[in-house]
Amino acid sequence: MNSTWKRRIEQVRRRWWVVAAVTVLALAGGALSALTTPTTYVGKSTLVLSGRTPEQDAVMMVGYLTIFREPATIPRLRAGTSIPADVTFDAQTVAASPILTIEATASDPGTAQSAATAMGVAFSDDINAVQKEGIQDNVTDLERQLGQIPRVDPNGATNPYYASLQERIDAARANLADQLTALQPEAGVAKVAPNITSALGRAAIGGLVLGILAALGLAALSSRVSSEDDLREKTGVEPLVELPGPRSGESPGVRRDRLRALTNLISLEDLPKPTVIALTAGHGTWGSRNIAAELAELSARRGERAVLVYADNEPAQARGEAGFNEALADPSRIPDLLRDGDIPSLKVLAVGAHLADRYPLATRARILAVLDELRSHGDIVLVAAPAISDGGDASLLCAAADAAILVVAVGSRAGDISAAAEALERAHAAVLGAVLIDATQISMHSAAVDRSDVIGLGQRPAHDHRSPVHTADIRPHSWSVPEQDHA
Incomplete structure (x- = not known):
């Protein structure tokens, strides 16, 4: 152990009461927070993205997750639903898969599940609406082109270009790529109760670290000689x-x-x-x-x-x-x-x-x-x-x-x-x-x-x-x- 570490340890040892005081305050704060934090429930609804390879869908789902977490997204989606104002939302991707989990936190399990399901529907509809609008524009353009082409050529045979456009129109209408669909609209509810033991453990570690930093800070600012x-x-x-x-x-x-x-x-x-x-x-x-x-x-x-x-x-x-x-x-x-x-x-x-x-x-x-x-x-x-x-x-x-x-x-x-x-x-x-x-x-x-x-x-x-x-x-x-x- 070099001299610098020895000095820091000695500075902390001489100010052990600072470390003890900060740790006690942190423990008291952790205990108070754990005792006053109410039990909450987290409802889940899962969505799946389909139409591409799993690797491509997983990358696309990360983009959708970013959109969901934008500050303006949830208030906009909530406006069209009857979700209570005190319900909070978050979303998570499931590993490297095209699955997105919508999480709703509420004070009772029923509200949590119904809010998660409603937000899942609202988000998938919002994303799919953009996709559907693009598909419809493409179909409209193809139908316009189809109306300008004769069904048969001059020799009485079927016009091949007409048949090709018709196939493209049918494929566009059936395209489900990049569409969010419900995988499990009601994926279950988890109870989140405060864990006093865990809270005290985190508070003790945090208080100890803060106390050591406070002791070192006081040593640096002190005008008195202690070693x-x-x-x-x-x-x-x-x-x-x-x-x-x-x-x-x-x-x-x-x-x-x-x-x-x-x-x-x-x-x-x-x-x-x-x-x-x-x-x-x-x-x-x-x-x-x-x-x-x-x-x-x-x-x-x-x-x-x-x-x-x-x-x-x-x-x-x-x-x-x-x-x-x-x-x-x-x-x-x-x-x-x-x-x-x-x-x-x-x-x-x-x-x-x-x-x-x-x-x-x-x-x-x-x-x-x-x-x-x-x-x-x-x-x-x-x-x-x-x-x-x-x-x-x-x-x-x-x-x-x-x-x-x-x-x-x-x-x-x-x-x-x-x-x-x-x-x-x-x-x-x-x-x-x-x-x-x-x-x-x-x-x-x-x-x-x-x-x-x-x-x-x-x-x-x-x-x-x-x-x-x-x-x-x-x-x-x-x-x-x-x-x-x-x-």
Whole structure:
């Protein structure tokens, strides 16, 4: 199965409710139509064309069938009969034979049969009248010629030309070619009752087809991203992996394997060593925080010195302990601010005290100084950056990193994703691509355990006597920002 078919199937699967709704409506319509359609009766009368070979008669009968089905034919024939106005008519040829079946549909069997017989007579008379008129004209012309020829020639013998004309007149009067005659004036009546089972079957098939087409149409018109193919086609951003969420129905092993694949993709890039990878999103930070933490954990388990940096300035993560925000004010403090993770060779730099306005500290020079210092403590540095929509911090962090990854939630608007990608491009960030995550990873973050507690941002060990840095220590009025940091 090629990628196009897979994508179409995925589009239909994601919009299964559209298919279900259209199918249910079609079933309801089919059931209603079957229950409200009255029983009808079809009377039949058969006509036969004679006078030629069967093959020629069959071809001629097709022409007569076309004449019968002309819109003006039935009203004209009905005018000379007493057929009720609610009776409808049709005609059929019997295979490749010179037989024509006239069908009349009515509400009772008697009316159906009598109407079919009457219409058969009216149609055959109408067709035969034309034939008879032509024959009569031919006979009249021959009789005129016959009256001008003597019966006997001068020697008293019978005139041969006179005898020939007389034979032609007799043959013309006896000619029945192309004449429609009744084969079975009353060929029987068939009862047509609505079949609920058949109607529901047709409705189900039709509804399913229409539902699939509707789902594909909505997918084409939708401005939201629902798959990796959507992300590539609607935004131009290259997808790296798609990570399932807790409600996606996929096993936890699928998420683990795709995170490992993402780690391998990063390792295949020609990036400087040590490497700094920044993760950001168009809106919100929970997706990028979780993925950064998981990537740092995987790198540490492979024996690499990994550093996880929470640089998103999330108020919910500011626990009064010093971290990235304090490092911006003084990068030399980083060795003291780094914490041991729960996995050997993993270091964690917390958010630090939340700052309502981090703009004066988050300069390019300070960010570069912090990242350079962090490189000396790890082989790979994973930075959970703020969302692009939160301000300029994310663009500066992603531009200062060796590579950036955009985290995109399923269901995001393509325009928002494109705007985030363009913002990173304007900042000259080296964007590797995007990670597509299940929206439930964001919607359920309040009920989930924070990854920072899982891998190293929990309680300090009892022997750690470092004093925390309070928010007041880095309030704006106490900052000392060198002139060159504003360049």
